[in-house]
Amino acid sequence: MRLLKPAQRVEAVHELNVSELTARGIQGIIIDLDNTLTEWNEYHLCPKVHQWLSDLEVQGIKVCILSNNKEKRVQPFAAGCRIPYYISGARKPRRKGFIRAMQIMGTTPENTIVIGDQIFTDVLGGNRSGIHTVLVNPISRREFFGTRMVRRIERIVLREKKPRSERKKFFVFKRREGQP
Numbered sequence: 001m002r003l004l005k006p007a008q009r010v011e012a013v014h015e016l017n018v019s020e021l022t023a024r025g026i027q028g029i030i031i032d033l034d035n036t037l038t039e040w041n042e043y044h045l046c047p048k049v050h051q052w053l054s055d056l057e058v059q060g061i062k063v064c065i066l067s068n069n070k071e072k073r074v075q076p077f078a079a080g081c082r083i084p085y086y087i088s089g090a091r092k093p094r095r096k097g098f099i100r101a102m103q104i105m106g107t108t109p110e111n112t113i114v115i116g117d118q119i120f121t122d123v124l125g126g127n128r129s130g131i132h133t134v135l136v137n138p139i140s141r142r143e144f145f146g147t148r149m150v151r152r153i154e155r156i157v158l159r160e161k162k163p164r165s166e167r168k169k170f171f172v173f174k175r176r177e178g179q180p
């Protein structure tokens with residue numbers, strides 16, 4: 001369960017103050033695409049996110065998109081918003097993509113952060129890689145069918161102080177899922 005807890009939670013990416021990141025010594029950001037930077041399968045960036053990305057560039061903080069989505073989705077998006085580094089088909093929460101992203105940016109787990117909207121991919125993968133994880137609220141409710149199912153479990157995991165009765169419910173739910 002510890003690996004499913006984000007180190008930090010913010011409403012949206014642009015709430016992460018760029019000067020504060022610099023002050024903390026952050027040099028690289030591994031960032032999810034769908035519902036973190038923009039809506040699922042959308043290409044439009046909201047002006048605030050656009051500004052935030054420019055501020056990062058000015059401060060010299062590198063950004064690498066790490067997405068489980070396909071190359072044909074990720075590549076045009078990265079090109080469109082001039083993000084030089086991206087990895088598609090990342091298979092998060094596998095560590096491989098996170099490690100590769102840090103290699104590309106020339107950063108380490110100590111001076112990198114992971115930002116994403118899902119705990120079973122972004123947060124779990126980031127925590128497993130020893131990187132500071134930031135969970136954002138998904139931009140839109142519209143998403144991949146499988147993701148909508150996962151959200152229901154996420155809501156249970158994210159409930160900070162779980163009453164005993166709810167905790168029990170969660171485990172019953174898990175056991176049921178494992179049954180044929």
Ligand SMILES: [Mg+2]
Nearest residue numbers: 032034035117
């Ligand atoms: Mg996402």
